[in-house]
Amino acid sequence: MGSVPPIPRLVEGISYFDHLHDHHLRSSCSLHEKGWEDRDMIRIFVLMVFLFLYAPIAFVIASSFLDNGSFTLKWFEKVFEDYKVIRAFSNSLILAIASTFFSVILGTAAAYAYIRTKMSFESLFYTPVVIPEIAEALSLLLFYNLLSFPLGFYSVLLGHIAFNVAFVFVIVKARLAGYERSIEEASLTLGANEIQTFLRVTLPMAMPGIIAASLIAFTLSWDNFIKTVFTTGPGFQTLPMLIWSQAVRGVVSPSLNALATLMLLISITLAYLYIRVSTKRE
CATH class of the missing domain: 1.20.5 (Single alpha-helices involved in coiled-coils or other helix-helix interfaces)
Known part of the structure; x- marks a missing residue:
C-alpha cells in the first residue's frame, strides 16, 4: 500500500x-x-x-465675433472696407488659382508618364515634400538672384508650383496605380487611338485624384507664407503676409482676427472637401 x-x-x-x-x-x-x-x-x-x-x-x-462681450459682425465689415485687405485677398486668390492650374497639369502629366513608363524619376518629386520648406525657399531666392529674375508675382508663382507639383504627383500617381490597365487595352482594341483613350477612359478614372490634388494644391498655395515672403518683391503682398506685417508691428486688432478667421474658414472648407473627395475615391 x-x-x-x-x-x-x-x-x-x-x-x-x-x-x-x-x-x-x-x-x-x-x-x-x-x-x-x-x-x-x-x-x-x-x-x-x-x-x-x-x-x-x-x-x-x-x-x-465679439465687441465688448456682445456678438457683432462689424469687424468683418471693416475687413472688406480696407483696400489693402481686398488687394491682398485678390493676390492670394489669383496666385492660388494659377499655381493650382499649372501644378495639376504638370503633376498629372508626370504621374501618367511614370505609370506608363516606370522611369526612375519618382524620387525627384518627393524631394520638395521631404526637405524643409525654408531651405527650398532660400534656394529659390538664391536662384532668382543668380539669374537676376525680378521678384514679384511670377517669382512667387514659380515657387508655389515647384512645391505643389510634388503633392499633385503623389496623389494622382496613387490614383492611376489603382486602376486596371486592361480597360485602356480594351479601348485601344475597339479602335480608339491613344488620345481618345486618355480623354475618355484614363482621365475620367483619374478625375477623383485630380480633384483631390487640386484642393490640396490650392490650400497649400492659399496660406503659404515662407516661400512667399522669400520670393516676393515690392508691391506684391498676399493675405498671410498682410497678417504677419500687422502682427509684427503689434497691430493685433479684432479686424486682424476677423481676417485670420476668414483664411481659416477657407482652409477648413477646402480640407473638408478634400476628405470627402478622397473618401468617395476609396
Whole structure:
C-alpha cells in the first residue's frame, strides 16, 4: 500500500496554493488599476496637447465675433472696407488659382508618364515634400538672384508650383496605380487611338485624384507664407503676409482676427472637401 501524506502537510500545501492564488489576484488587480491610471494619464496628455494647439485658434475666432462681450459682425465689415485687405485677398486668390492650374497639369502629366513608363524619376518629386520648406525657399531666392529674375508675382508663382507639383504627383500617381490597365487595352482594341483613350477612359478614372490634388494644391498655395515672403518683391503682398506685417508691428486688432478667421474658414472648407473627395475615391 502507498503511504498517505500526513494531514498537517496536506493542509499546509493547500494554504500555500491559496496564498499564491491571492497574491496573483492582488497582482492582477494592481496591474489593472495601474493600466487605468496610465490610460487616464494618456487621455490627460492628449487633451493638453489639443488645448495647446487649438485654444489659440478658438480665441482668435471668438475675438472676431465679439465687441465688448456682445456678438457683432462689424469687424468683418471693416475687413472688406480696407483696400489693402481686398488687394491682398485678390493676390492670394489669383496666385492660388494659377499655381493650382499649372501644378495639376504638370503633376498629372508626370504621374501618367511614370505609370506608363516606370522611369526612375519618382524620387525627384518627393524631394520638395521631404526637405524643409525654408531651405527650398532660400534656394529659390538664391536662384532668382543668380539669374537676376525680378521678384514679384511670377517669382512667387514659380515657387508655389515647384512645391505643389510634388503633392499633385503623389496623389494622382496613387490614383492611376489603382486602376486596371486592361480597360485602356480594351479601348485601344475597339479602335480608339491613344488620345481618345486618355480623354475618355484614363482621365475620367483619374478625375477623383485630380480633384483631390487640386484642393490640396490650392490650400497649400492659399496660406503659404515662407516661400512667399522669400520670393516676393515690392508691391506684391498676399493675405498671410498682410497678417504677419500687422502682427509684427503689434497691430493685433479684432479686424486682424476677423481676417485670420476668414483664411481659416477657407482652409477648413477646402480640407473638408478634400476628405470627402478622397473618401468617395476609396
